[in-house]
Amino acid sequence: MVVAEDFFFPGLNKPGNTSNAVGSRVTAVNVNQIPGLNTLGISAVRIDYAPYGINPPHTHPRATEILVVVECTLYVGFVTSNPANKLFTKYLYPGDVFVFPEGLIHFQYNVGKTNACAFAGLSSQNPGVITIANSVFGSDPSINPDVLTKAFQVEKDVIDRLQAQF
Structure with a gap:
């Protein structure tokens, strides 16, 4: 066939x-x-x-x-x-x-x-394909910002801005 x-x-x-x-x-x-x-x-x-x-x-x-x-x-x-x-x-x-x-x-x-x-x-x-930024900042539901602030060693407002992009 x-x-x-x-x-x-x-x-x-x-x-x-x-x-x-x-x-x-x-x-x-x-x-x-x-x-x-x-x-x-x-x-x-x-x-x-x-x-x-x-x-x-x-x-x-x-x-x-x-x-x-x-x-x-x-x-x-x-x-x-x-x-x-x-x-x-x-x-x-x-x-x-x-x-x-x-x-x-x-x-x-x-x-x-x-x-x-x-x-x-x-x-x-x-x-x-796993696009790193999409996976980390654009997951559904979002990864808890506390996890990401600790992992990336940045303030919560940085994570909030990044997650808003995705």
């Missing part, structure tokens, strides 16, 4: 709409868009960035990501896990490739005055 359309996705040639708070748009192509990826262990994304747009710190709990820059210059990086929390960063130019290991928090930032574009492959047909 499988057909060619189960292995096809049109549209990664079209830029995503980056007119949002972070100035980026991720267009995912995973098992939800291409049923034929089921059990194959791969997926892909196109990431478009407005000038100075960011793909905010996030993690993929089930995949390593390999990013290829197509257009503009990106500042990218990831942080190792506790206790080291070592930051690895690089400026990437068209044709450059960078790898983000599975489960580690990482980001990409367009440092240019023009739009940027990158493509990435992920080592899972369903890599998942």
